[in-house]
Amino acid sequence: MTFVSSPSARLLQLLSLLQTRPHWNAAELAERLRITERTVRRDVTRLRQLGYPVVADAGRAGGYQLGRGGALPPLLLTDDESVAVAVGLRAAASGGVAGYDEAAVAALAKLEQMLPAALRERVLALNAATVITRAGSGPLVDPELLLTIAQACRRPERIRFTYQDGSGTLTERRVEPHGLVNAERRWYLVARDLDRQDWRTFRLDRMRDPVLTGHRFVRTEEPDVAAMVARGLALAPYRWQAEVVLATDLREAEAEIPRTIGAVEEVDGEVILRLGANEVEWLARYIAGLPFDAEVRSPPEVRTALRRLGRRLQDANRTRPRRVEPAPTDFCGVGGSAFVPRGSI
């Protein structure tokens, strides 16, 4: 640590020390800053006068701690950046980002204190006026776990962890981590599984006790991480895997079918859709809902289900409906979105 001559700079150093450890006594601080304990006490008083919440305990186990809240020094963000902070944290608080609702709200409150007064007023108005939609939260992920995995990805270093798959089975995994993806309100890790010698995608909320093994590794492949996650979601270990010939071209099919639903490719001049589900009925319904005709190649159970569904659609909508006219609506928006469940996993 370098020593500075001016008291105001030393104040900031004291503040930094208080942050790096939860607990200091005056003797420790004095030694670190090369001042006396009396001066430490004076500096603590100065920090308090400046609005920093320094908490002290007398007695045998006494010492200083930095409390939360209090006045904070100015923050150098542009107006756009401040709005982005408010909007981004608001989105996190409403569950748009996996599992950081409360922390985001708290962080937002603190950051607001640090804005210039005029802009603060406006950002506060934005938060007050914005209604939280019930998007729902993703599964909680321990921040410590997330950061540990992130560090493993970055070094890069092999990790070991306990994993719980969809059916509840626990297995030990050893992997070379590659990248993190936050998709569909969940966090995923794309990694190379050392025991299976292949790429795998794991959900972080199903991961326990990650341990950095200490073994560094060299990356020899650069997979498209986002694509693997998206593809993986489509071809999860469902009970039924269907192969369907679509009566359309590849571009149209790709535009219509999200990669998280199914994989589309062209083989011998035909457009083939592969997708999975745990229930035949679900597959039949999904295929029936596609905006182009489809022939199921396999499995035959799905073909049968589609024929049965076709018959039921005809039977239910013969003639003679009851007439009711829906009320007119003037709405000036557009768009919609939905999660598509495909049977229990």
Place this chain on the structure above:
Amino acid sequence: MTFVSSPSARLLQLLSLLQTRPHWNAAELAERLRITERTVRRDVTRLRQLGYPVVADAGRAGGYQLGRGGALPPLLLTDDESVAVAVGLRAAASGGVAGYDEAAVAALAKLEQMLPAALRERVLALNAATVITRAGSGPLVDPELLLTIAQACRRPERIRFTYQDGSGTLTERRVEPHGLVNAERRWYLVARDLDRQDWRTFRLDRMRDPVLTGHRFVRTEEPDVAAMVARGLALAPYRWQAEVVLATDLREAEAEIPRTIGAVEEVDGEVILRLGANEVEWLARYIAGLPFDAEVRSPPEVRTALRRLGRRLQDANRTRPRRVEPAPTDFCGVGGSAFVPRGSI
């Protein structure tokens, strides 16, 4: 402004003044802080030594400005809050939140500087390891416009604006704004339309030149803003509005059909689904894809389309498929989601 005795506290006051106005000369600052210009110059030097980027111009139009960047004082966020900031801004940067990509990246870079060194390293690793998924950005909304509307909501004050509807028609609108919603990557305003004497929902990216009229109003109703947006999305001014009887109970129907797709209610012991689209074919496909049987009450065109679809499903999947076995996959994740287009608007 209150005056303080200690030079270190005055430094923070000087820093605050430099933020409130883009330009000050020494004489103005001296008068504000009740010190001489020479002392202002000394304080500026001290701020620079502390890492604040104070920019000065000599000459007739000279003065001081606070530049961007530079060292920043410690920020009092918990680890959880810091991760939430990083994650939330990362989501905004990847288009998860409407229109604040670049500003979010810049804000994130600045905030990272303010973390304690150990935590900063870990948050940086998180950002490096996280792959941006191609969620796509929503339409850009001018931050100034967003903040103006937010302020109108909060006061509350009537506003006037030019609105472009789905077909491109421009109209003048006078409204009493109630609340803002960020849904489906777009910003919406829920307001009471004064000319139509009814509640309306507007997209902010289709709004121009909002003007605060100066007329305050009192809120006499508290509508469910999020529900109005969601409901509005389902019952947009489509060419075809269908009414469908579902062979299931209300709870099941509500669980299966998002409010952004259609409205479900129970009438005389029957579960009724109302939804709209610009194309009959789309409605037929969607209804066919539902996981329960459905009878279309109206319009007859949709009933006809469903019968036709049922026949085609049977024809396309008679017998004798070509046999191909899909490759097995071990993927440990689940879930999917997609925007559901329903014909051109």
Place this chain on the structure above:
DNA sequence: ACTACCCGGACAGATTCTGTCCGCATTTCG
């Protein structure tokens, strides 16, 4: 050329800071 700005050294006096000393209060442990 003139005016209005920023820059920073030098000096004497004013102000603040520091270490030392001390008594008081609180908490924990044996």
Place this chain on the structure above:
DNA sequence: CGAAATGCGGACAGAATCTGTCCGGGTAGT
């Protein structure tokens, strides 16, 4: 209960820094 280890803050003398004043130098705009 007493001892030990902590925080608290006043008082004092000397050390250190800050301040206003003065001044010469440099830059930018009219």
